[in-house]
Amino acid sequence: MLGKFFQKPDPELQDRVPPGQHLAKGFPVLTYGETPLVQSNDWQLRVWGLATPVIFSWDDLMSMPQSSFTADFHCVTTWSKLDVQWTGVKVTDFMRHVELDPKAVHLMEHCYGGYTTNIAIDDFLREENFFAHTLFGEPLPAEHGGPLRLVVPHLYAWKSAKWLNGLEFLDHEALGFWERNGYHRRGEPWAEERYSN
C-alpha cells in the first residue's frame, strides 16, 4: 500500500488519468511528418460534403465568439497532460455558420500537410469541443498546430487535428490516417479504445 502512495502522490489528479496513461512532463509534441508553416493571413478552413460549401478566413473565425477552455489531453502513446489552457471558438458556436445536411453522420478532419482523422458527428458537436488558436495565453505554436487546431477533449488526442483546414461531412464512416493504420475508429481513453481489432 505504501508503494501505491509513492506512485500516486495526488489521488485527485490520478483520478483524471485514464487507464494505461501517465502524466507527461511539459507538453510533448506529437506529429507525423513535417510541421506545416501557415500564416493566419493565408489560413482557410473549408467545409464541404454534406453541408453547404463554405470557406472561412482567419477574420471570419476571429469575429465569432471567443471562449477560454481548460481541458485534459490524452495521447494514445500513453502520456496525458491535465489542465491545458486554450482560447478559441466553440465547435457549437462555429457550427451556427454551417448549414448541415441532416444526412451527415460523420466527418473527416483535413489538415495542411495531409493528415486526416475521422469523427462521428455526435462526438464532434459536443459542447466541450473547440477550435484553438491560443495556448496558455500565447499564439498557438506551429508545432502544436498553429495557427488553428481542433481540440476534442473526450477522445484520444489524435482526433484533435493540428493545422486544421477542412471539414468534410459524410453520410458514412470513413477512416482517417491513423485509423487506416490500426488505431481505433473512435478512440475513447476511459475505455482504452487504442487500436482496432
Ligand SMILES: Nc1nc2c(c(=O)[nH]1)N[C@H]1C(S)=C(S)[C@@H](COP(=O)(O)O)O[C@H]1N2
Ligand atoms: N495534422 C496533424 N494533427 C495531429 C497530429 C499530426 O501528426 N498531424 N498528431 C495527433 C496526435 S497523435 C496527437 S497526440 C496530438 C498531439 O498534439 P501536440 O503535438 O500539440 O501535443 O495531435 C494530433 N493531431
Ligand SMILES: [Mo]
Ligand atoms: Mo497521439
